[in-house]
Amino acid sequence: MVKPPFSQEEFLDTYGPTLHYAPPGGFSSVEDYDALVDTHCCFCGQQCGIKLKVKNNAIVGFEPRYDFPFNKGKLCPKGIKRYLQGSHPDRLLHPMRRTEHGYQQITWDEALSETVTKIQEIQAKYGRNSFAMLSGVSLTNEKSYLVGKFARLALQTANLDYNGRLCMVSAGAGNKKAYGIDRASNHWEDITEAKVIFIIGTNIAECFPITTDYIWRARDKGAKIIYADPRMVPMARTADLYLPLRCGSDSALLMSMLHVIIRDGLTDEAFIEAHTTGFGDVRAAVADATPKWAAEITGVPAAKIEQAARWYGEAETGMILHARGLEHQVKGVENVMSCANLALATGKIGKPGCGHSTITGQGNGQGGREHGHKCDQLPGNRDITNPEHRKYICEVWGITDEELPGKGITAQEILNEIHEGKIKGLLSICFNPLVSLPDANFNREALNKLEHYSVIDFFLSETAQHADIVLPGSLQEEDEGTTTSGEGRVIKINAPVTPPGEARRDWEILLDIAGRLGRGKYFQFNNTQEIFNELRLASRGGTADYSGITWEKIVDTQGIFWPCPQTTDEGKVTMHSEHLDDRHPGTPRLYEGGKFYHPDGKAHFNAVNWRESAEVVDDEYPIWFTTGRVVSQYLSGSQTRRIGPLVDQFPHPKLELHPRMAKQLKIKTDDWVTIQTRRGEVIIQANVVNTIRPDTVFMAYHWGGKQSANLLTQRALDPISKIPEYKVSACRVRLASPEEQAEGERTQFLSSRTEKNLPAGYNLAERRKELRR
């Protein structure tokens, strides 16, 4: 593969990020529109209802959607400004081939032919699994299902994985081990009925802003809020009890809380006896986990651990909520299982105000993780290694078992194998691993080793800049389909506009490649509703059963919670059942009546023993380093770093550190600092805050290049979920030298390059035209 052909400045001038501030026609167009279309915000797993204003096949504005029951008109800054993605100057409008001189516009026929030829050449030379696919979980359910089928039947590779691997997989694996199903336990309305809400490892106010409303409604009715996090994040500042645990110590805290609950007789023995297995092992595992023991590991005073355990254990109802802070660890699955152990031991599950939920982060983080998008999974959340599950999907797809590839490797493992030279070719869609995977320097080296890389995306992300062939795909508002919100509610995404220029809908591109690979007979879809209807059949009988959901039913009811099976008067539904009906109303609350989804119908306790993180502080790297999000940016920032008002709100990453550490290191707010780990270094400005532990520093991860937090993080993986340990690393920090500061300032200037800060007389539009020729 050739190295990126442009200088950094040329890339930025040509493909952005350009900061976009106004819709086509300026703001005067906002009140002059042709249509107002109901759909949903795509910038987090909450999937708030929103209306988009359309004029001349372009999005010109938005209106809140008061009729959608989840957000009832409320939106966060990302939802308000997301419409500025439409008609964006950085949008990819034509297929392109990378040459030594830059990107060259080519025809669709040339782009697809070259992609297909390279797939065939690489697979003929090195074997089918030498060509891998990486996908994004902001795709609709239809596209997620299609990608799973495309990788297995068109590319015929086992090596497909998705960026949900960096997000919710620890929760998914922990949920399945405890409850036999992977979904939030309750619809969010149940949160308002809780008497205690225990929140651990999630910055709710910034990452899931609308959930704040549900928690505050519970608080207005008297609920106590317990908040555990190394940072006193905005919502933790309003909590009744704040537990400032050291990053990576979550399971010690949770084990100790269960120890207190058992010691003080706060368990629900009748529930444990009737509806669970394995409590004896868990009881033994926490026998020595005293608050004093946990205080030494977590840094949280023993009295506070006792208080948290008693408040949660004694309350009539209680909810546990967590997100990536708890899950982005080599102990992510253990941490989730430890939360489940608390909920099960106290019987606080399956009732209003009682539950245990992860807060899904990515746009379709819930639906995208259910229908075969993962290397080990088939549709309906089936297991690709289970003979019965394989048999069912083979029948739906009309293939033999020999034709269905086996279990592949996970996202970071795919990059590892590219680096090792085992995987030679890659097709990716809506995934920016160069910013979002850990140890960015390693992953850049890997991408440069590929023999061929084709990308489907709508902006030229940091990763896409390494592609040989660029296939311009579609934005959310340019395609119809469904997504599933973090609550488990399947909702309808509408398509008020069509893709601009020569860009095409993602599913049409995949169908075209499949046809050219001679596999078109498996992909006879005329529209996305036909894909959804095949997904319904493929999910039937799986734990994530969508078979009783129709698009019409979704629109009539404002969303259906899965599981929603088809029903029949004859009893059990099979693939060949007739007279099926779609009467099932969906399942807003799981586990009612103590019914769980394991074959024995019970919930399973899972014993967890304390162990340390993959990397701990030492004399050389004495400071804990952790990462997270800010309210105005989304994931790798490929979309939100192009929306002017969101960048204005948080233009650059800063290093948060406590005043005590700042004093010791002689650092003040806005000083330039150098952060170093065993993987790399970053030069950014400091932000001295009281709201972080004195032994820990924090950096947001939405930026690429030299501002990337993932230059510093490590590739250590949870052994079960294979999620990377983003939340725990060891680092050192010092004031930057004058040379380093100059480099940091230049990086900062380039990363928000726009007409506002270019030299006088520099015509960016003309320069872009010239470079894109």
Ligand code: SF4
């Ligand atoms: S909370 Fe999430 S879905 Fe709602 S407006 Fe904000 S980013 Fe969009």
